[in-house]
Amino acid sequence: MFKKVLIMLMASFLVCAIGSAFGTSSIAAQKNSPTTNYDVFIKGDAIPYYDKVNGKKIGMISYRIGESSNDLLMVKVENDYYSKVKFKKTENGKRKYVGYVKNKDISAIFNSLDNLVVRVSTINLRTKASTKGKVVTQIKRGTQLDIISVNRSETWAKVKYYKNGKKYVGYVSTKYTIYL
Known part of the structure; x- marks a missing residue:
């Protein structure tokens, strides 16, 4: 029994060593680059949001120090100028509001160009x-x-x-x- 366990451990080690040598890992590779449902952030203190592309302004999304109220969830890049997003406007922490924002007003990483x-x-x-x-x-x-x-x-x-x-x-x- 001990011999079987030892052989299995050695085989596992060998598989891991070979995987490392060829640049593979046990962590799953990313399947696809995201096209929806990734975080974006507002640029500045507040940005307007609209009811539709080129639509009526229905409110402002503001940045509050110490809160993550400025994070948005990308739903869809609609065109060159607008994206549909979900955002958190209430204190309960859920992104329950949906609106359209101008692409020039958002960033994928807070203060970054990654x-x-x-x-x-x-x-x-x-x-x-x-x-x-x-x-x-x-x-x-x-x-x-x-x-x-x-x-x-x-x-x-x-x-x-x-x-x-x-x-x-x-x-x-x-x-x-x-x-x-």
Whole structure:
């Protein structure tokens, strides 16, 4: 019995060691880059929210020091200028309100530029920071991308993107994205 347990432990160790050597891990790989249900934050002290895209202003979402009332849950990037979000406006801590905010008023990370969100229907992920770079894949509107680096003129960003469990690294034009 002891011999069987020892063999099983050694086999487990060997599998882990081989996995580490080849860059795999027991932690599940990200399946897809998020397109909805990720946190975004307001820029500044308060931003207006609307009843629909290009609609009537129905209120303000404000930042309160010491509270996370300025966090929003991205529902959908509607177009170049507006996104549908859920937000917390009450003291009970639930994001029960839904509204539309201007993309220029939100950020994915509080005071950071770690992510981009695709604002057009599709964007090309390329092998080079140029329209001459080969198209690796296309990415849909609303998809959140992890920024690796941005060129000096801030016209191209090197990003990570996940699709069906596969990780892609390439370049996107920042002209068609929102810095979050």
